[in-house]
Amino acid sequence: xxxxxxxxxxxxxxxxxxxxxGEVEVLHYWTSGGEAKSAAELRKMMQxxxxxWKDFAVAGGxxxxxxxxxxxxxxxxxPPAAAQIKGPAIQEWAAEGVLANLDAVAKAEQWxxxxxxxxxxxxxxxxxxxxxxxxxxxxxxxxxxxxxLQKAGVAGMPKTLDEFFAAADxxxxxxxxxxxxxxxxxxxxxxxxxxxxxxxxxxxxQDALVKLDQKALTSDTMAKSLEAFRKIKSYTDPAAPGRDxxxxxxxxxxxxxGFQFMGDWAKGEFMAAGKVPxxxxxxAAAPGTANAFTFNVDSFAMYKLKDAGAQKAQAxxxxxxxxxxxxxxxxxxxxxxxxxxxxxxxxxxxxxxxxSKDFVDTAKSGGLVPxxxxxxxxxxxxxxxxxxxxxxxxxxxKISVADGMKNIAKAATNR
Amino acid sequence: MNSLDKLxxxxxxxxxFVLGLAFIYGFMVWNGVLSLTASRMLPNYExxxxxxxxxxxxxxxxWVALKNLGIFGVLYVGGSMALGVLLAILLDQKVRAEGFIxxxxxxxxxxxFVVTGTAWKWILNPSEGLQKLVxxxxxxxxxxxxxxxxxxxxxxxxIAGVWQSAGFAMALFLAGLRGIDDSIIKAAQIDGASLPRIxxxxxxxxxxxxxxxxxxxxAHLSIKxxxxxxxxxxxxxxxxxxxxxxxxxxxxFSRGQIGLGAASATIMLxxxxxxxxxxxxxxxxxxx
Amino acid sequence: xxxxRFTLGRFALMATLLIGAAFFLAPLYVMVVTSLxxxxxxxxxxxxxxxxxxxxxxxxxxxxxxCTGADCRGLQPFFWNSVWMAVPAVLISTTWGALNxxxxxxxxFRGSETFFGxxxxxxxxxxxxxxxxxxxxxxxxxxxxxxxxxILVHCLAGLPSTTLFFRNYYAAVPGELLNAxxxxxxxxxxxxxxxxxxxxxxxxxxxxxWQFTQIxxxxxxxxxxxxxxxxxxxVGLNNLANTTSSVKAxxxxxxxxxxxxxxxxxxxxxxxxxxxxxxTAGAVxx
Numbered sequence: 001x002x003x004x005x006x007x008x009x010x011x012x013x014x015x016x017x018x019x020x021x022g023e024v025e026v027l028h029y030w031t032s033g034g035e036a037k038s039a040a041e042l043r044k045m046m047q048x049x050x051x052x053w054k055d056f057a058v059a060g061g062x063x064x065x066x067x068x069x070x071x072x073x074x075x076x077x078x079p080p081a082a083a084q085i086k087g088p089a090i091q092e093w094a095a096e097g098v099l100a101n102l103d104a105v106a107k108a109e110q111w112x113x114x115x116x117x118x119x120x121x122x123x124x125x126x127x128x129x130x131x132x133x134x135x136x137x138x139x140x141x142x143x144x145x146x147x148x149l150q151k152a153g154v155a156g157m158p159k160t161l162d163e164f165f166a167a168a169d170x171x172x173x174x175x176x177x178x179x180x181x182x183x184x185x186x187x188x189x190x191x192x193x194x195x196x197x198x199x200x201x202x203x204x205x206q207d208a209l210v211k212l213d214q215k216a217l218t219s220d221t222m223a224k225s226l227e228a229f230r231k232i233k234s235y236t237d238p239a240a241p242g243r244d245x246x247x248x249x250x251x252x253x254x255x256x257x258g259f260q261f262m263g264d265w266a267k268g269e270f271m272a273a274g275k276v277p278x279x280x281x282x283x284a285a286a287p288g289t290a291n292a293f294t295f296n297v298d299s300f301a302m303y304k305l306k307d308a309g310a311q312k313a314q315a316x317x318x319x320x321x322x323x324x325x326x327x328x329x330x331x332x333x334x335x336x337x338x339x340x341x342x343x344x345x346x347x348x349x350x351x352x353x354x355x356s357k358d359f360v361d362t363a364k365s366g367g368l369v370p371x372x373x374x375x376x377x378x379x380x381x382x383x384x385x386x387x388x389x390x391x392x393x394x395x396x397x398k399i400s401v402a403d404g405m406k407n408i409a410k411a412a413t414n415r
Numbered sequence: 416m417n418s419l420d421k422l423x424x425x426x427x428x429x430x431x432f433v434l435g436l437a438f439i440y441g442f443m444v445w446n447g448v449l450s451l452t453a454s455r456m457l458p459n460y461e462x463x464x465x466x467x468x469x470x471x472x473x474x475x476x477x478w479v480a481l482k483n484l485g486i487f488g489v490l491y492v493g494g495s496m497a498l499g500v501l502l503a504i505l506l507d508q509k510v511r512a513e514g515f516i517x518x519x520x521x522x523x524x525x526x527x528f529v530v531t532g533t534a535w536k537w538i539l540n541p542s543e544g545l546q547k548l549v550x551x552x553x554x555x556x557x558x559x560x561x562x563x564x565x566x567x568x569x570x571x572x573x574i575a576g577v578w579q580s581a582g583f584a585m586a587l588f589l590a591g592l593r594g595i596d597d598s599i600i601k602a603a604q605i606d607g608a609s610l611p612r613i614x615x616x617x618x619x620x621x622x623x624x625x626x627x628x629x630x631x632x633x634a635h636l637s638i639k640x641x642x643x644x645x646x647x648x649x650x651x652x653x654x655x656x657x658x659x660x661x662x663x664x665x666x667x668f669s670r671g672q673i674g675l676g677a678a679s680a681t682i683m684l685x686x687x688x689x690x691x692x693x694x695x696x697x698x699x700x701x702x703x
Numbered sequence: 704x705x706x707x708r709f710t711l712g713r714f715a716l717m718a719t720l721l722i723g724a725a726f727f728l729a730p731l732y733v734m735v736v737t738s739l740x741x742x743x744x745x746x747x748x749x750x751x752x753x754x755x756x757x758x759x760x761x762x763x764x765x766x767x768x769x770c771t772g773a774d775c776r777g778l779q780p781f782f783w784n785s786v787w788m789a790v791p792a793v794l795i796s797t798t799w800g801a802l803n804x805x806x807x808x809x810x811x812f813r814g815s816e817t818f819f820g821x822x823x824x825x826x827x828x829x830x831x832x833x834x835x836x837x838x839x840x841x842x843x844x845x846x847x848x849x850x851x852x853x854i855l856v857h858c859l860a861g862l863p864s865t866t867l868f869f870r871n872y873y874a875a876v877p878g879e880l881l882n883a884x885x886x887x888x889x890x891x892x893x894x895x896x897x898x899x900x901x902x903x904x905x906x907x908x909x910x911x912x913w914q915f916t917q918i919x920x921x922x923x924x925x926x927x928x929x930x931x932x933x934x935x936x937x938v939g940l941n942n943l944a945n946t947t948s949s950v951k952a953x954x955x956x957x958x959x960x961x962x963x964x965x966x967x968x969x970x971x972x973x974x975x976x977x978x979x980x981x982x983t984a985g986a987v988x989x
Contacts (some may be wrong), residue, residue: 025930025931031770031771031942031945036770054931054932055774055931056930056931057771057774057942058926058938058942059771059941059942059943059944059945063669064664064665064668064669065926065941067668067669068664068667068668068669068834068926068927069926069927069929071456071457071667071668071835071838072834072835072838072847072927072928073838073847073848073930074457075457075458075835075838075839075842076838076839076841076842076843076847076848077842077843077847078842078847078848078930080931089456089671092455092456092671093456096456096457183563183651183652184649184651185651185653185654188653237542238541238542238560238563239540239541239542239543239560239563240563241562241563241651241652242536242562242563242648242649242651242652244945379671380456380669380670380671380672381455381670381671381672383670384665384669384670384672385474385670388475388476388653388654391652391653391654392475392653392654394653395565395651395652395653395655396565396653407475419890420890420891421812423810423890423891423892424806424810424812424815424891425812427802427803427805427806427891428803428806428807428815428818430799431799431803431822431862431866432818434859434862435822435825435859435862435863436818436821436822438825438833438859438860438862439821439822439824439825439828439863440821441836442832442833442836442837443828443832445836446832446833446836458835502720502723505716505719505720505723506720508716510716510717510720514976516720516723516724517975517979518971518972518975519724519727519728520723520724520727521971521975521978522727522731522968522971522972522975523727523730524916524971525916525920525964525967525968525970525971526920526964526967526968527919527920527921527922527937527940527963527964527967528920528922529920529922529937529940529941529960529963530920530940530960530963530964531730533940533944533956533960534730534733534734534957534960535730537733537953538729538730538733548751578726578727578730582727586978586979589979590979631826634827635826635827638827638829641829641831641923642922642923645922646941659829660829660831663829663831663832664831667831667834667835673835676831677832680829680831680832683829684828684829684832687827687828687829688824691824691827692824695820695823695824696820
């Protein structure tokens with residue numbers, strides 16, 4: 001990470017060649033172990049091109065503090081070059097007219113062929129690229145500790161919710177924690193959307209959580225989902241509220257807990273700790289969701305800059321993000337798979353290869369759905385309100401399933 | 416006084432006048448205007464009347480935030496003052512290590528709420544903090560998991576807040592106590608009044624001005640408890656410890672609902688004004 | 704007030720005071736003790752257990768090598784940002800408050816009391832309200848995301864409280880003193896510099912300490928108005944405490960929190976008596 005001599009040498013070389021070296025200020029909230037390593041990779045690439053990377057990490061709240069800073073900077077007329085923004089929020093920012101047009105880079109690097117249509121459309125506003133995608137995360141994973149499963153006498157990864165509950169009972173009987181969970185509202189919702197997907201299937205998921213159809217949100221299927229969701233809570237430990245996601249992953253790593261419902265950035269944590277998939281930890285689609293893929297695409301939205309050098313640096317950043325070299329290195333560290341199509345997956349582990357195969361398959365079968373928990377599907381206002389309602393239901397056992405449904409349906413009317 | 420001397424005070428005050436009023440009232444008005452618009456991610460000026468306020472009061476989370484402000488405000492201010500008065504009276508008893516003890520009571524005020532929140536978050540954590548400690552010491556069934564219970568978490572915020580500010584209240588009351596004329600007390604003692612009676616009838620009433628100043632400072636701090644809530648519970652579990660300040664922050668900055676955030680801020684200001692303005696008015700009328 | 708005899712009442716008094724002291728010291732004890740432990744002791748010990756040895760590795764890590772995002776330079780750069788921000792802001796806001804307090808107490812004119820009342824309301828204003836408009840203004844002035852911008856914001860935010868402190872204090876200056884000075888031909892500035900300033904030490908101490916604490920400990924403005932290079936230590940601490948790998952390094956977190964708190968605590972320990980003295984001299988009289 002301390003590559004000052006390299007940077008100085010590169011800048012000198014570039015100065016001699018007269019190239020325009022710029023500075024990119026990059027706003028992000030990748031502060032956990034695996035994530036920080038991944039961010040460092042991007043920084044290295046930029047520095048090797050002679051540009052300066054001004055790291056602007058703002059931790060806390062799953063990006064809340066970062067969004068505050070971003071708004072304040074944009075309003076003041078001094079936006080960063082790139083900010084970690086994804087999903088519909090990209091369109092909201094573009095609608096304000098503050099994002100840069102990346103079509104020149106996109107054409108040169110042939111993004112339209114390199115990206116699946118569903119991803120490309122999120123990165124575009126009115127037909128022009130305004131953001132560069134970094135990876136594809138699969139959210140509907142279930143992670144497990146083989147050690148715990150063995151101690152409890154659980155045979156393999158549960159494929160349905162019924163099998164899951166049976167396994168959880170066995171783990172509880174063995175005196176261990178069945179489900180490691182962190183009580184933050186995005187984590188509650190990550191579990192919730194996997195449950196809805198498992199109980200209702202991809203079409204129901206789309207109707208209820210993406211289209212926010214009131215009938216679907218107040219249907220029996222939703223009631224069943226809420227019941228299953230509440231049942232999962234009974235398998236978590238009481239100290240869960242407020243716990244960070246990677247500390248919950250650590251519980252599985254250390255053999256204290258059996259399962260975790262989390263996206264594949266959890267794999268990044270396992271790998272950063274030197275664990276081997278298949279041996280030290282197991283991965284499988286969340287119960288009932290083997291034919292579906294909930295996607296979460298991290299991306300950097302690029303802001304309109306005034307300085308020519310900075311614009312050049314920004315274009316290089318966009319190109320670097322989509323380059324095969326970066327896609328491979330970054331995703332190896334983060335736990336996700338490259339968003340770029342057609343990449344060789346030999347260096348990736350079995351879980352990643354399964355993810356990659358399912359990504360392509362579900363795109364064809366209609367099982368590829370955006371993650372609501374991670375801001376891929378609905379506006380921040382609706383998402384926030386629904387998360388509030390779901391987390392209230394999770395935390396407060398006195399709220400009945402019927403009332404929970406009503407609250408969620410009401411929250412879904414936020415725009 | 417020559418004419419320059421007449422003009423000079425106004426000139427000197429001018430920057431404060433312009434900047435202060437702009438900063439406080441200009442921005443308040445701007446905020447009020449925003450609360451009447453459909454602003455989402457960034458400000459826009461499409462007027463929608465009182466719609467944001469209607470939406471605000473239909474949200475369960477807002478009502479929870481208001482309730483928490485009431486609970487926290489009353490307990491934090493009341494608790495800090497009660498503890499402050501008690502400690503001040505005790506310390507006023509010509510204690511030998513007074514300076515040292517006073518420093519101990521006062522230092523929490525020097526800490527940032529972020530630091531306080533971080534430390535207390537760990538202390539109150541059921542599986543790693545106080546509960547675990549007492550259980551390890553042998554008392555197996557001891558529970559103190561308020562921090563993770565929706566109903567009780569706000570009281571943890573109160574505990575951390577009182578810890579932070581009671582010393583400051585004590586310092587103010589101590590200064591006030593020292594300002595009371597000894598001769599009145601001595602006269603009362605000669606007349607045979609008991610110590611508690613002296614305190615109740617003479618000392619506490621004489622502390623009234625200090626009481627009000629302290630109330631003002633603590634009320635001001637309780638509104639700023641944003642940092643403390645963010646660091647200690649981040650509004651959780653769920654949104655059980657949300658207060659209007661954190662609500663406004665979330666709505667304006669994370670949810671892209673600036674209009675709604677502005678409406679909540681206006682209500683906060685109105686609440687504060689309702690309490691503070693009559694007090695300020697009466698105080699300033701009394702002054703020479 | 705009572706005689707210093709060793710009675711039961713006396714004993715109860717000291718006991719209560721000591722219990723109070725323990726309550727206030729406990730979190731500090733926990734923080735210090737934790738910051739001196741190594742990873743093994745963290746895992747096996749509990750909240751109150753003493754470290755095996757005085758291990759300062761967590762402290763050096765927090766200062767120079769802990770990760771706060773993709774940067775792993777510890778709290779050091781943020782600490783200096785805070786210094787460059789706080790010192791000018793404290794000095795400017797205190798001086799400005801003194802001047803305003805001077806005018807409002809001793810050179811009243813029509814409307815000055817009303818202005819004071821209006822200004823005072825600013826003490827209670829929740830600062831979230833000003834975040835967005837302030838960003839816009841800072842952008843126009845070209846000082847957004849810089850330390851200069853933070854200094855300006857803190858001066859504005861501190862204006863009502865500093866003015867209040869000085870104005871209340873100066874209001875107690877006896878009228879005869881001023882009249883005598885005026886009869887001697889002293890003008891606005893001469894009275895201020897020759898008479899008022901020399902007697903302002905108690906209130907200046909109170910204001911300096913109060914402002915330093917508020918500004919150094921602020922998080923909201925620090926997070927909203929800073930850029931990559933100008934983040935104060937509170938923002939750095941928050942990043943550090945949230946930058947975790949699978950095992951939460953509580954010892955580094957606590958060491959970092961203590962480093963961030965050191966300046967303000969030092970100010971209180973060393974200058975606390977001036978603070979109390981200043982309060983006694985009438986800073987916050989009703």
